[in-house]
Amino acid sequence: xxxxxxxxxxxxxxxxxxxxxxxxxxxxxxxxxxxxxxxxxxxxxxxxxxxxxxxxxxxxxxxxxxxxxxxxxxxxxxxxxxxxxxxxxxxxxxxxxxxxxxxxxxxxxxxxxxxxxxxxxxxxxxxxxxxxxxxxxxxxxxxxxxxxxxxxxxxxxxxxxxxxxxxxxxxxxxxxxxxxxxxxxxxxxxxxxxxxxxxxxxxxxxxxxxxxxxxxxxxxxxxxxxxxxxxxxxxxxxxxxxxxx
Numbered sequence: 065x066x067x068x069x070x071x072x073x074x075x076x077x078x079x080x081x082x083x084x085x086x087x088x089x090x091x092x093x094x095x096x097x098x099x100x101x102x103x104x105x106x107x108x109x110x111x112x113x114x115x116x117x118x119x120x121x122x123x124x125x126x127x128x129x130x131x132x133x134x135x136x137x138x139x140x141x142x143x144x145x146x147x148x149x150x151x152x153x154x155x156x157x158x159x160x161x162x163x164x165x166x167x168x169x170x171x172x173x174x175x176x177x178x179x180x181x182x183x184x185x186x187x188x189x190x191x192x193x194x195x196x197x198x199x200x201x202x203x204x205x206x207x208x209x210x211x212x213x214x215x216x217x218x219x220x221x222x223x224x225x226x227x228x229x230x231x232x233x234x235x236x237x238x239x240x241x242x243x244x245x246x247x248x249x250x251x252x253x254x255x256x257x258x259x260x261x262x263x264x265x266x267x268x269x270x271x272x273x274x275x276x277x278x279x280x281x282x283x284x285x286x287x288x289x290x291x292x293x294x295x296x297x298x299x300x301x302x303x304x305x306x307x308x309x
Contacts, residue, residue, distance in 0.1 A: 069249040073134030076242035080138045083235035084111075084145040090229060091152050098156060102218065105153045105165050107211040108146050113172045114208040115142030117201040120180055121254070126193040131250070135243075175200070198254030205258030209240065209265045216272045225273050233273055237266025 087108070094100055120126060122136025154165050179200050183193045215228040240262030247255030 069246065070134065072242060072246045072249055073132075076239065076246050077134050077138035079235060079242055080239045081141060083232070083239045084138075084142050086229065086232040086235055087145075087149055089231075091149055094152060094156055100153055100157045100161065103153070104214050105150060105157070105161065106168070106214060107208070108149045108153065109165065109168045109172065110204065110208040110211045112143065112146035112150065112169075113176070114201065114204040115139045115146055116172075116176045117179065117197065117204045119143060120176075120183070121194070121197045121201050126183060126190065126197050128190045132252075135246075135255070194254070198252075202254050202258050206261055209236070209258065209262035212236065212265060212269050216269060219272050219276050223276055225276050228269065228273060230273055230277075233266060233269035237263060237270060240266050 090103060094103065116139075119136050119139040119142075122132035122134075122139060124130060127136075150165065150169065154162055157165065179197055183197050187193045187196060212228070212233070219225055219228050240259045244256055244259035244263060247253070247257075247259055
């Protein structure tokens with residue numbers, strides 16, 4: 065029998081996987097350059113928080129049976145991706161940014177650990193657990209979807225989309241849209257509300273990208289992460305022009 069709720073969750077999981085995988089291009093560049101440049105780790109840390117919370121939310125301990133197995137499954141993959149990105153970022157970041165990562169990750173892990181403990185041992189119904197963990201997940205998701213505003217602010221300031229990859233913004237919007245539909249079909253406000261906010265944030269990112277993409281050559285930087293290798297001019301070639309050895 066066709067189940068629209070489950071089907072929407074599966075499609076949402078596929079798009080969400082693309083969202084989680086999109087920063088691979090960014091971190092290939094970070095590894096190649098040996099520097100995190102102007103990238104911020106805050107979106108990845110907040111996404112880790114959201115992924116951890118909704119992994120727990122979708123498990124039978126909190127949800128009734130496996131009603132949210134698609135959510136729990138994709139969120140657990142998100143934990144793996146975001147943890148990897150944060151480790152790479154921390155490895156190549158300067159000391160000040162390393163300290164910021166530790167200061168943000170530590171309380172997030174503490175809050176998640178406390179949520180797991182209290183929902184497991186202090187609450188005795190699925191409804192109470194869903195309200196408790198779902199409320200934390202709602203806050204985590206709103207923070208996650210709001211974190212790209214940092215990148216939008218930088219885009220407006222520099223008039224360059226170099227540090228706000230298009231595919232990351234696109235998949236963020238599509239993921240939010242599908243999980244909002246999933247939440248509506250499942251009558252779950254703890255998924256619907258933050259996903260609706262995510263849709264608005266995704267639209268804002270896409271609008272900013274469309275506006276400033278035409279201005280991307282003004283700062284004379286690489287136009288896009290996906291094209292960085294193609295457009296880059298070797299430094300040695302630039303230095304030899306007009307200079308004597």
